[in-house]
Amino acid sequence: MKKALALNIPLYNLETLLKYISALHNYIHHIILLFNPTNLDEVCVQATHLESGGKNVQSDLKKKQRFKF
Secondary structure (H helix, E strand, O other), X not given: OHHHXXXXXXXXXXXXXXXXXXXXXXXXXXXXXXXXXXXXHHHHHHHHHHHOOOOOHHHHHHHHHOOOO
């Protein structure tokens, strides 16, 4: 997002949204389109969730950070 702002690319228009969606992995691309997204933030959240396999990323990180004695 920082690069987009530096290059003066508009983040909140339909063209940018569709380009972002089309650049996603094929199976994520198709699932995202089923949700009929309306903005880039929504797509980013959904894509992140799908990439994590629907797991709760926060709880998985906490489990990994625990020390075992």
